[in-house]
Every structure is written in C-alpha cells, then in structure tokens.
Amino acid sequence: MIVTLTANPSLDRTVELGGPLLRGEVQRAVAVRQESGGKGVNVSRALVASGLETVAVLPGDPGDPLLAGLETTKVPFAALPIDQTLRSNVTLTEPGGVTTKVNEPGPELTLDQQEQLLKLLVEQSGGASWVVLAGSLPPGVPASFYTSAAERLRAEFGPAAPKIAVDSSGAPLAASLGGRPDLLKPNADELAELAALVGLPDPGTPAELEASPERAATAARSLVDAGVGAVLATLGAKGAVLVTADGAWLATHAPIRAVSTVGAGDSSLAGYLLADISGADAEGRLRQAVAHGAAAASLPGSTVPAVNQTDPSAVTVTALTKD
Numbered sequence: 001m002i003v004t005l006t007a008n009p010s011l012d013r014t015v016e017l018g019g020p021l022l023r024g025e026v027q028r029a030v031a032v033r034q035e036s037g038g039k040g041v042n043v044s045r046a047l048v049a050s051g052l053e054t055v056a057v058l059p060g061d062p063g064d065p066l067l068a069g070l071e072t073t074k075v076p077f078a079a080l081p082i083d084q085t086l087r088s089n090v091t092l093t094e095p096g097g098v099t100t101k102v103n104e105p106g107p108e109l110t111l112d113q114q115e116q117l118l119k120l121l122v123e124q125s126g127g128a129s130w131v132v133l134a135g136s137l138p139p140g141v142p143a144s145f146y147t148s149a150a151e152r153l154r155a156e157f158g159p160a161a162p163k164i165a166v167d168s169s170g171a172p173l174a175a176s177l178g179g180r181p182d183l184l185k186p187n188a189d190e191l192a193e194l195a196a197l198v199g200l201p202d203p204g205t206p207a208e209l210e211a212s213p214e215r216a217a218t219a220a221r222s223l224v225d226a227g228v229g230a231v232l233a234t235l236g237a238k239g240a241v242l243v244t245a246d247g248a249w250l251a252t253h254a255p256i257r258a259v260s261t262v263g264a265g266d267s268s269l270a271g272y273l274l275a276d277i278s279g280a281d282a283e284g285r286l287r288q289a290v291a292h293g294a295a296a297a298s299l300p301g302s303t304v305p306a307v308n309q310t311d312p313s314a315v316t317v318t319a320l321t322k323d
C-alpha cells in the first residue's frame with residue numbers, strides 16, 4: 001500500500017492548440033481535456049492504473065470537481081474538507097510537444113486545516129510501505145510541512161514507519177532534507193535550485209545537468225552523503241539518474257514522440273515505487289522509472305500509463321563511476 005499526500009492538488013485543464021502559441025493573440029483550442037491532478041494524485045492514479053493499492057490524501061470538499069474526477073476514475077482518496085474550491089492549472093500544448101503550464105497558488109490552508117491534514121495522513125498510513133509527499137504547498141503552509149509529516153509518521157509508527165519519498169520544489173524541497181527522506185525525486189530544474197538553496201557546490205544550469213548526467217549524479221551524491229536515502233533525478237528526454245549509498249546509475253530510453261510531459265516525473269516516481277515493492281534492485285527500479293516516464297510523455301495531458309503500457313526493454317541502464 002502506497003499513500004500519497006498532495007497538499008495542493010489541482011484540476012489539470014489541458015488546452016490543445018492547432019499551431020504555435022501566439023502571445024497576445026486570440027487562439028481557438030483544438031481540444032480540451034480535464035484530469036484530477038497534483039503530483040501525489042498523479043502518483044496514485046498511476047499506481048491504480050497498474051492495479052496497486054494506494055490512497056491519495058488531499059484537501060477538498062465533497063462535490064469538488066477534482067474529487068468527482070477521482071471517484072469516476074476509481075482512485076481511492078481521503079479528503080479533508082476546507083470549504084474552498086481546489087485550484088485549476090492550465091497547460092497549453094502546441095503541435096510538436098511544446099507545453100506551457102500556468103499553475104495557480106491554490107486555496108490557503110489555516111493552521112487548523114494543516115494540522116487536520118497531517119492527522120488524516122497519519123490515520124491513512126498504518127501498514128503503508130511508502131508515503132509520497134508531493135507537490136507545492138498552498139498559501140499559508142510553512143516550507144517545513146513535509147518535514148513535519150515525516151516526523152509525525154516516524155513518531156507514530158516507529159520502526160514500522162513507511163518509507164518517505166518527497167517530490168517537491170523550492171523551499172519545501174530544501175526543508176524536506178531535515179526529515180531525512182528515503183527518496184527524493186527532483187527534475188533538473190529542482191535539483192539545480194535545491195543545490196543553490198542548501199549550499200551544495202554549483203552543479204550548473206538545468207540544461208547542463210540534463211546534458212551531463214555525471215553532474216546530476218554528483219549533486220545527487222552530495223544529498224545522499226547528507227542523509228537522503230536515494231535520489232532519483234529525472235532529466236527529461238535524457239532519462240534519469242539514480243544515486244544511492246551503494247552506487248549511481250544512468251538510464252536512457254529509446255527516442256519517443258513526446259505529446260505531453262505533464263505528469264511524466266510523477267509517473268517515473270510511480271514506476272520506481274512499483275518496482276521497489278515488487279523487490280527490484282536499484283537498476284530495476286531506475287529502469288521502470290524511466291519506462292514509466294517515457295510512456296507518460298507519449299500520452300496526452302496529465303494521462304498516466306499502466307505498467308503494461310511501458311517498455312522497460314527500451315531502457316538502457318549503465319553504472320556511473322565516482323569522479
């Protein structure tokens with residue numbers, strides 16, 4: 001059983017344009033789709049698609065369109081009523097796969113609601129193998145929220161506590177290091193930003209990290225040395241790097257036709273967890289993560305793949321040596 005916490009879920013609206021995005025112009029959409037999203041929600045959706053047991057913990061009122069979407073797609077959830085509508089994020093997709101995303105800040109959560117959300121998370125997490133703490137934090141929530149969640153889970157369950165995965169960005173991602181997560185899943189942007197925020201040696205720009213997986217592995221290794229269990233750094237079309245205390249690996253996927261990269265990182269994380277709970281070793285976990293990410297990028301909108309839509313045989317995994 002894998003529990004996800006999405007403190008700031010979003011109804012993802014994907015607007016497909018027939019041509020390039022023209023700033024300042026009126027353009028007609030070719031198609032529109034709507035999916036219940038947010039990073040942890042996407043991980044749960046991907047796990048459900050592969051028949052795994054999961055529950056998505058999130059704020060949301062009965063009848064909110066996002067929760068209605070989860071009911072329709074049979075994604076189990078536990079929602080904390082907040083008396084506010086959840087946010088909508090908009091993605092504009094152009095032919096050729098370029099996507100532009102606008103994310104709203106989301107509804108503010110009071111201190112009491114934050115406390116209730118943590119309680120709900122702990123209630124849902126008994127017997128879970130992993131808890132995924134994912135996405136941005138809504139207004140009013142301190143950057144330390146994910147650290148508090150990790151501490152509460154460990155205090156409640158002791159040695160039987162679930163492993164903690166964090167997939168966030170900016171200050172909440174940096175603060176989460178204090179909770180010694182078992183897994184971090186940054187992309188190149190998030191890894192570069194994290195390095196600057198916590199004072200790691202400059203790993204270079206996100207583009208340089210994607211171009212040089214060794215750079216990404218070096219930054220990830222510093223995080224593992226600082227107490228993080230493992231770092232899965234996703235590098236877009238360049239694949240992903242996994243660093244643990246035992247080694248570092250790069251995985252690349254045969255070229256695909258990218259349709260929408262939204263949710264590809266979340267799918268990678270789901271693939272990693274799915275492989276982990278089926279007992280795969282580090283290379284196997286990385287292989288499935290990249291297979292899941294590539295499959296998600298070839299699907300429209302925030303659509304997440306099932307394991308049988310992925311092709312692990314198209315992934316090449318190589319060990320990276322320490323520099």
Ligand SMILES: O=P(O)(O)OC[C@@]1(O)O[C@H](CO)[C@@H](O)[C@@H]1O
Binds near residue numbers: 038263264
């Ligand atoms: O604003 P955040 O919380 O950082 O990211 C939210 C979001 O962009 O992440 C998912 C894709 O990873 C989408 O479903 C969702 O719209």
